[in-house]
Every structure is written in C-alpha cells, then in structure tokens.
Amino acid sequence: MKRKVGIIGYGWVAGENHRWSYSQAKDVEIVAVCDVKQDALQRAKKDFGLSDDRLFDDYRKLIDSGLCDMVDICTPNRFHCEQAKYALNAGLPVSIEKPVGVNSREVNKVRALAEKKGLPVFICFTWRHLPTTRYLKDVIDSGAVGKVYHCYIKCIKESGLWAGRRLEWRFQKEYAGSGVLCDLGSHMIDFLNWMNEDIVGLSANMGIFVKKRQKLDSDEWADVTTDDYANIIADLKSGATANIDLSRCAKTEGQLVEFIIYGEKGYIRYCNYVGEGLEICYGSKEDIAKGKVRVPTPEKYGKVGSIYQSQSFVDLANGKKDNFTSTIDDGLKAQMVIDAAIKASEEKRYVTIEEIRNGLK
Numbered sequence: 001m002k003r004k005v006g007i008i009g010y011g012w013v014a015g016e017n018h019r020w021s022y023s024q025a026k027d028v029e030i031v032a033v034c035d036v037k038q039d040a041l042q043r044a045k046k047d048f049g050l051s052d053d054r055l056f057d058d059y060r061k062l063i064d065s066g067l068c069d070m071v072d073i074c075t076p077n078r079f080h081c082e083q084a085k086y087a088l089n090a091g092l093p094v095s096i097e098k099p100v101g102v103n104s105r106e107v108n109k110v111r112a113l114a115e116k117k118g119l120p121v122f123i124c125f126t127w128r129h130l131p132t133t134r135y136l137k138d139v140i141d142s143g144a145v146g147k148v149y150h151c152y153i154k155c156i157k158e159s160g161l162w163a164g165r166r167l168e169w170r171f172q173k174e175y176a177g178s179g180v181l182c183d184l185g186s187h188m189i190d191f192l193n194w195m196n197e198d199i200v201g202l203s204a205n206m207g208i209f210v211k212k213r214q215k216l217d218s219d220e221w222a223d224v225t226t227d228d229y230a231n232i233i234a235d236l237k238s239g240a241t242a243n244i245d246l247s248r249c250a251k252t253e254g255q256l257v258e259f260i261i262y263g264e265k266g267y268i269r270y271c272n273y274v275g276e277g278l279e280i281c282y283g284s285k286e287d288i289a290k291g292k293v294r295v296p297t298p299e300k301y302g303k304v305g306s307i308y309q310s311q312s313f314v315d316l317a318n319g320k321k322d323n324f325t326s327t328i329d330d331g332l333k334a335q336m337v338i339d340a341a342i343k344a345s346e347e348k349r350y351v352t353i354e355e356i357r358n359g360l361k
C-alpha cells in the first residue's frame, strides 16, 4: 500500500529536491500540499496533479483533513517545531527539513513528544542520501583509514553575494535561528556525527559581511541578522579534531563541498568539484607511495544524481532503519552544536556540548 504524504511549505527545497526524491521512491504519493502563498499552491497543483480540495493555506487544516498518513515539513526554520508537534499530536510520522528548529530547547521538546507518542521523526540531512557520500560512509566504517586524527570539512558558496538578493527569511534571525551556520553547517555537523565522530566541544568565529539588504516587499534597507560565514574548530569524542569552514560569501563556481578524513593509514576525500567518486590515498607504505587514486562510486550505491532521502523517510515511517537514516536524535545533536557555536562566537570562548545539554533540562 502506498504511503500518503502531505507537504507543508512548497518553496525551493520541496519543489526541487523533495519532488525529485519522491519521484524516485517506492510506494509513496503526494496527496496534499500546504503553503501560505497561492502561487506555491498552484505550482504544487500542477506538479502533483492535485485537486483544489487537496491544497491548504494552513498546516493544521492539512493535518486535520485525514488525507495524509505522513507529513513532510519544508517551511522556514522557525515554523518546523510547532508544525512537527501538531503532526505528532495527530499521530503522524514527520519529516523535518534541517535545521530542525531555531534552538536545541525547542528541538528537544519535539524529541520528547515523538518518544511519548512512539512516532518516528526523520530529519533531511541530504548528504546522507547521495550515492558517493554513502560509499564514503561505508569506506570509513570499514576502517580503511584507521584511527581518525583530522576531519577537514568545507561548504562554501557565493549565494550571499548575488546582486540584488533581498532580505529573505534566511537573513533574519527570528525566522532562521542563524545563517550559514545552521543552513549549510547543520549538514556538515551531521556528516561528522554520521561518521561516528561526535563533536564534544568547540571554538567558533562567525560574522556578517553583507550587513544590509532591501526588504522583500519594499525598497527599504534593513539589517541582516544572520551570519554569512562561520568557522568552527572542534574536538571530537574519538580524540580527533575537526575544522568546519562555512561561507556564502566565497566567490566560487557554485557550491564547494569537501570532506577530507585523515587517519593513521592515509586519507579519503570527497569533493563535489571533481566529479563522482572518491579520492583515496591509504593502505600500505607502497599504496601511499603510489599517491592518490580516484575511485568511482560502485553501482550498488545507486544512480549518480539520485537523492534517496524520501525513500529513507518512507522506510523509517514503515519501521525500517539503516546506516543512512537520520532521526530527531541526530537533529538534536546537530542543533546542540549549532547552539554551542553561536555561544562560542558571541562569548569568544570554548564551549562544550555538555554545557548546552545541561541547558536543555
């Protein structure tokens, strides 16, 4: 039987990423969509062939309609937790876009409610659901690079420098929580968690280069209140260290995402700029002496360009988890690191995750 999904928030990520990912998933259909904007609803109507009685301008009406048995939340960050709690209270499994919320206290409340209701909450950490990063995960888990010492992670883009870009919700703290830190950083922080490299403490440096933008509904200029760069130096539970560099004001060809993991036996590198596959340099003395080698992603990880995120959500709702599943526990971990980084940068000091966890109580 097909699972019936209702999408809340039909903007960029839902209309592009999620639509594509659901189209590749089995036994699932989009049966209803909610958005506060009429043009978004009209797009959804066309994209999924929905009748007007399946389009909603209020998430509560969509959830109360009884049409859906799962809910996919793709609204701006500020709305995620309230919408997720409503869906959980109605007995529905939920998928939430990253970051789960605007602070770890509200995310912890969603986690507690999900536990009480016995319902799964999936988090859209998309980098877990691409063929090459799944391959990378398996190589790391196999112990190929041995004990890990350094993780160098970079996610930089130039989107903050696009001429005429206005004061969208992303640039306002009350809607986003933070800027590039939670937007790009939540993925990168989750990547470390996924590699079994939990952050236990960190120093951070964040700031805003583009300080003013014109409002969406008028030409008036207003303050940007979210970071457009963030750098984190972190200690990991394993004893390794991590550097995470994030920016949307770095002039690049598009978006650069790079994960390099150095261990006692060599290194492994993923970089989206050099095509599919991984760069590896590990093994015996002789293997290392040969230098780096590019290895293509094996076919068993799926077709290049696929995003297996929606399938992972459907599987979780059906009670099936694997090495790639991301749940509310992972979402909370990432959110605590985000909170720690904000505190570290504001107070110019080292902050432990334990300190943030103690603040949840």
Ligand SMILES: NC(=O)c1ccc[n+]([C@@H]2O[C@H](COP(=O)([O-])OP(=O)(O)OC[C@H]3O[C@@H](n4cnc5c(N)ncnc54)[C@H](O)[C@@H]3O)[C@@H](O)[C@H]2O)c1
Pocket: 008, 009, 010, 011, 012, 013, 014, 017, 034, 035, 036, 037, 040, 059, 074, 075, 076, 077, 079, 097, 098, 099, 124, 125, 126, 183
């Ligand atoms: N996983 C990823 O790789 C990825 C990529 C991009 C965005 N995101 C996340 O997805 C979420 C949405 O980002 P986006 O880029 O699609 O933003 P967007 O602004 O393009 O879309 C948001 C949509 O939500 C609608 N909306 C706003 N408030 C609403 C409400 N209260 N109820 C219903 N609809 C409402 C808006 O009208 C808009 O259509 C964010 O949390 C963002 O961080 C994740």
